[in-house]
Amino acid sequence: MDYFAQQLINGLVLGSIYGLIAIGYTMVYGIVGMINFAHGDIFMIGGFIALISFLVLVSLGLTAIPLILLIVLLVSMAITALYGWTIERIAYRPLRHSFRLAPMLSAIGMSFVLTNFSQVSQGARVKPVPPIITGGYTLHEGSQGFAVQLSNIQIMVVLATIVLLALFTWLVSRTRLGRDMRACEQDQTMAALLGVDVDRTISMTFVIGAALAAVAGMMYLLYYGLVDFFMGFVAGIKAFTAAVLGGIGSLPGAMLGGLAIGLIETFWSAYFSVEYKDVAAFSILIVVLIFMPTGLLGRPEVEKV
Amino acid sequence: MSATSARPSPAAQPSGSAFILKKALISALVALVLFSLMIGIRTEAGPQGGLIYWTRFGDLAALVGTVFGGSIIIELLRQWWGPVDKDRIVPKPVQSAMSFAGRWLAPALLVFTFLVPVIFYNQRYILDLSILVLTYVMLGWGLNVVVGLAGLLDLGYVAFYAVGAYSYALLATNFGLSFWVCLPLAGILAAFWGVLLGFPVLRLRGDYLAIVTLAFGEIIRLVIINWQSLTGGPNGVSGIPRPTMFGIPLTPGDDGLAAKLGIEFSPTHRLVFLFYLILAMALLTNWVTIRLRRLPIGRAWEALREDEVACRALGINTTTTKLTAFATGAMFGGFAGAFFATRQGFISPESFTFQESALVLAIVVLGGMGSQLGVALAALTMIGGFELFRGLDQYRMLVFGIAMVLLMIWRPRGLIGHRAPTVFLERNQAISSDLVKEGHG
Numbered sequence: 001m002d003y004f005a006q007q008l009i010n011g012l013v014l015g016s017i018y019g020l021i022a023i024g025y026t027m028v029y030g031i032v033g034m035i036n037f038a039h040g041d042i043f044m045i046g047g048f049i050a051l052i053s054f055l056v057l058v059s060l061g062l063t064a065i066p067l068i069l070l071i072v073l074l075v076s077m078a079i080t081a082l083y084g085w086t087i088e089r090i091a092y093r094p095l096r097h098s099f100r101l102a103p104m105l106s107a108i109g110m111s112f113v114l115t116n117f118s119q120v121s122q123g124a125r126v127k128p129v130p131p132i133i134t135g136g137y138t139l140h141e142g143s144q145g146f147a148v149q150l151s152n153i154q155i156m157v158v159l160a161t162i163v164l165l166a167l168f169t170w171l172v173s174r175t176r177l178g179r180d181m182r183a184c185e186q187d188q189t190m191a192a193l194l195g196v197d198v199d200r201t202i203s204m205t206f207v208i209g210a211a212l213a214a215v216a217g218m219m220y221l222l223y224y225g226l227v228d229f230f231m232g233f234v235a236g237i238k239a240f241t242a243a244v245l246g247g248i249g250s251l252p253g254a255m256l257g258g259l260a261i262g263l264i265e266t267f268w269s270a271y272f273s274v275e276y277k278d279v280a281a282f283s284i285l286i287v288v289l290i291f292m293p294t295g296l297l298g299r300p301e302v303e304k305v
Numbered sequence: 306m307s308a309t310s311a312r313p314s315p316a317a318q319p320s321g322s323a324f325i326l327k328k329a330l331i332s333a334l335v336a337l338v339l340f341s342l343m344i345g346i347r348t349e350a351g352p353q354g355g356l357i358y359w360t361r362f363g364d365l366a367a368l369v370g371t372v373f374g375g376s377i378i379i380e381l382l383r384q385w386w387g388p389v390d391k392d393r394i395v396p397k398p399v400q401s402a403m404s405f406a407g408r409w410l411a412p413a414l415l416v417f418t419f420l421v422p423v424i425f426y427n428q429r430y431i432l433d434l435s436i437l438v439l440t441y442v443m444l445g446w447g448l449n450v451v452v453g454l455a456g457l458l459d460l461g462y463v464a465f466y467a468v469g470a471y472s473y474a475l476l477a478t479n480f481g482l483s484f485w486v487c488l489p490l491a492g493i494l495a496a497f498w499g500v501l502l503g504f505p506v507l508r509l510r511g512d513y514l515a516i517v518t519l520a521f522g523e524i525i526r527l528v529i530i531n532w533q534s535l536t537g538g539p540n541g542v543s544g545i546p547r548p549t550m551f552g553i554p555l556t557p558g559d560d561g562l563a564a565k566l567g568i569e570f571s572p573t574h575r576l577v578f579l580f581y582l583i584l585a586m587a588l589l590t591n592w593v594t595i596r597l598r599r600l601p602i603g604r605a606w607e608a609l610r611e612d613e614v615a616c617r618a619l620g621i622n623t624t625t626t627k628l629t630a631f632a633t634g635a636m637f638g639g640f641a642g643a644f645f646a647t648r649q650g651f652i653s654p655e656s657f658t659f660q661e662s663a664l665v666l667a668i669v670v671l672g673g674m675g676s677q678l679g680v681a682l683a684a685l686t687m688i689g690g691f692e693l694f695r696g697l698d699q700y701r702m703l704v705f706g707i708a709m710v711l712l713m714i715w716r717p718r719g720l721i722g723h724r725a726p727t728v729f730l731e732r733n734q735a736i737s738s739d740l741v742k743e744g745h746g
Contacts, residue, residue: 035512045343052342055358075342082338094714101458101670102717104515108663109709116703121343128350233659237523244516275531282520289513290505 002142006149007270008263013154013223015262016161020216021239022246022254023168024209030185030249031205032096037107038087040236041114042210046080046217047227048118051127054221065132076218077211083114084210088203096202111233119229126228133222157219164215165255168208172251177204185249238265238278241285247298256296325380333373340368411678418584422577432576436583436648438688440641443587445668445680447637450594452666453675454603455630456610458515461502461522462665465495465635467529467657469642474542474652475535484548488643495639496632498525503631507624522662529654541653548647550578583644590637591677597633606630607675667709673719682720 021043028036053075057068091110095103136151172178180201183191192198220235221227242261246253261281268280288296345365351357418435425431444466451459469491476482476490506517529536536542547555553562555575563570597603605626608616617623646652668687672679690708694701 029512035515049342051356052346052348052358055348055356056342056346059358079338079342082335086335086339091710091714095717098717101452101666101674102713105663105667105670106710106713108667109706109713112660112663112702112706112709114706116699116706118343120699120703121340122347123349125350127348127356128354129356237519240516241520244513248512276527279524279527279531282524285520286505286517289509289517293508293513295513 002140002146002148003270005140006146007266009148009150009154011263011266012259013157013262014266015259016157017216017219017223017258018235018239018242018262019255019258020161020164020212020219021235022242022258023165023251024213025240025243026246026248026251026254027181027205027209029243031181032092032103032202034092034100034103035107035240036092036206036209037104037236038091038110038114039209039213040234040239041111041118041232042080042083042087043213043217043220043235043239044118044227044229044232045083045114046076046210046214047221047231048122048127048217049079049214050076050218050221051129051227054129054132069132073215073218076214080214080217081207081211084206084213085203088206092206093199093202111236115229115232122229124229126226128226129221131225153222157223160215160219164212168212169251171208177201181205234278238281241281245285245288245295247295250295250297250299253295253297260296325377328380329373329376332376333369336372337365337369340365344368414678414681422580426573426577429573429576432573432580434689434692436576436580438684439580439583439587440645440648441665441668441684441688442681443583443590443641443644444638444665445672445684446587446590446594446677447634447641448665448669449634449672449675449677449680450597450606450637451630451634452669453680454594454598454610455606455627456674457627457630458512459518459631459634460515460659460662460666461518461520461525462634462638463657463659463662464502464522464525465499465638466642466645466661467525467654468495468498468635469639470646470652470657471529471536471542471642472639473643473646474545477546477646478542478544481546484546484643484647488640491643492636492639495642496636499631499633499635499638500628502635503628507627519659519662522657522659526654526657529657536654539654541651541655542646543651545646545650545652547575547650548579548582579648583648586640586644590640593633593637594677602626602629610675671712671716671719676719679720686720 021039024039024042025036028034028039050072053072054068057071062068062071087110091106092103095106131153133153133156134151136149136154138147139150140148142148172181180191180196181204183194183196184198184201188198191201216235217227220231238261239258242257243254244257245260246255246257264281264284265277269277272280292298345360345362346358347361348356348358418439421435422432425435444462448459448462451457451462472491472494473484473487476487477484482490502518502521506514509517530539532538549555550562553565555562555578557563557570561570563574594603598607605616605621606629608619608621609623609626609630613623616626645656649656664687668683669680671687672681672683691701691705694704697704
């Protein structure tokens with residue numbers, strides 16, 4: 001039972017990270033209708049920028065951990081958001097009215113560019129960081145010496161996810177930008193006629209998605225203590241799977257899918273085999289889609305001739 | 306510019322040196338922020354396990370300067386050339402010259418391909434490269450059945466390639482079966498996996514289909530890596546036998562082909578043999594595809610690509626149509642995989658990554674979906690162009706990614722954006738692909 005509780009905690013933390021990335025996929029899909037294949041790599045860039053800014057701040061002699069974390073968070077969100085904006089301007093905007101496969105291939109190309117840009121500029125080796133946030137709580141002292149642990153970093157990841165999710169839900173449902181986003185999701189042409197700046201709204205979608213991915217990248221760095229140039233691909237596919245599992249285009253679906261993928265992966269490696277955890281996640285995706293072709297919370301598509 | 310408004314005419318766009326300079330300055334500023342940490346500071350794991358870093362502000366300045374200069378040049382070019390997607394009136398003589406070239410390009414290319422081993426007999430590198438290009442031409446033509454004709458977006462095509470390669474490698478190394486026995490078996494096994502994948506995805510549309518095929522490709526790769534006892538895991542399978550010319554091995558020994566024919570043995574013979582083998586296999590793929598397009602099943606594929614709902618209303622069984630498309634495409638992927646295994650003599654999961662799937666898909670889309678000649682030209686461009694950058698080593702994939710983005714922006718409809726209809730009334734005419742809706746299968 002203790003073991004189960006511990007895995008549940010681990011799975012929820014991992015799922016929160018996936019959920020944060022999945023929101024970026026779901027938002028872009030909901031509004032532009034394209035799969036942003038480079039989103040996983042934006043997450044990776046966010047992790048790298050957090051790492052470098054952290055390193056610089058520490059070597060500048062800063063010692064207050066909360067201040068460092070706050071600056072790192074803001075810097076990585078800002079720069080990564082600019083990456084999202086630039087990518088949209090360069091690779092996706094010229095193809096917006098093109099047929100469906102063209103922006104997808106340009107996104108795949110962009111993903112190659114980002115992966116290899118980071119490999120060329122920062123090297124292919126794994127970058128380790130010493131644990132920054134240590135300590136935690138023992139929730140339950142087990143009988144065979146196995147204790148259920150909840151570390152501070154795990155609390156931080158979950159808290160950050162909840163705060164961001166609340167902020168984001170408020171943004172979509174209460175602000176002008178959120179209203180524009182929902183209008184563009186319904187009908188871009190009509191929204192443009194009614195005075196919504198469609199280009200700006202789509203740019204902002206990419207910016208917000210990239211900023212969320214940057215937070216996920218920073219949390220990943222703090223939680224696992226490493227980044228490398230290839231992590232964007234694996235995490236990206238998982239998060240995309242999560243978005244599809246939850247029903248692509250749906251925000252609660254993305255979070256739900258992220259948690260589901262995180263839990264499946266953690267429990268599969270805990271009880272069955274670590275090697276096949278990804279196979280399990282993908283197989284369950286296929287099984288779910290057979291029975292619910294639009295994902296868990298997706299709306300069925302109505303197609304007209 | 307809003308989503309609906311037409312592109313402003315060139316005259317309405319602001320121009321002048323002040324505007325260009327402002328735009329270039331903004332680009333340079335964006336580049337400065339983007340690259341400040343990633344290029345300006347280099348991190349590496351230090352000797353004690355901690356991280357160390359050093360600055361590279363010179364590189365950063367050079368890059369930002371390049372962006373500034375490049376932005377000015379691009380803007381000048383744009384003002385001179387005008388908007389990219391504007392229809393330009395092509396003069397009559399150029400038009401007729403192009404249609405003449407278009408008619409003769411395919412036969413000329415085919416004749417040239419047949420002559421490649423004769424012309425470049427002693428240049429091993431060129432022969433190797435042409436074999437590689439032909440392998441991708443075959444893969445492209447195989448995937449073209451699924452994506453180009455049936456309009457089903459398949460992001461895991463490399464899985465069938467892997468199934469074919471491993472089928473041949475395992476059958477040949479464990480049971481000693483010859484290439485010519487294994488080739489059909491590899492195709493059948495891959496087709497079987499195609500049907501297996503086809504079943505769950507029959508109800509899915511568009512992007513859900515894309516992620517399921519991507520997941521399927523990853524599942525196959527992960528199983529190959531982890532099922533060590535069967536596949537050798539990350540170490541792969543080595544010692545895969547070379548193909549024989551219908552039982553006669555191409556070896557220097559007494560029972561080799563060279564000895565039997567009474568000529569001197571040369572390692573180039575096997576290369577030439579492999580060249581013609583993959584050429585024959587690719588042409589077979591092409592021939593089958595062209596024949597199938599004329600049959601009811603091929604027309605059903607194309608109808609499915611254009612409109613699935615209308616297809617059902619007309620009484621076409623979309624289930625079998627999708628399954629046959631998946632199976633046919635997968636079978637050709639399997640053939641190509643078996644060829645790959647016999648050419649390399651060694652296979653490992655590293656050869657079957659998502660990158661390969663993306664590359665083949667890029668070839669199909671860049672070729673202009675459904676165009677056989679376009680796919681061949683795209684394979685030549687992508688693989689041949691990719692080879693040009695071999696000297697750049699680690700920058701190669703970076704350049705490849707940039708090329709993919711630029712090619713898509715430049716020609717979103719592919720190199721050959723026209724489709725000749727299979728059925729026509731009175732007069733056969735090419736249709737611009739802008740008029741053709743892509744599939745939502």
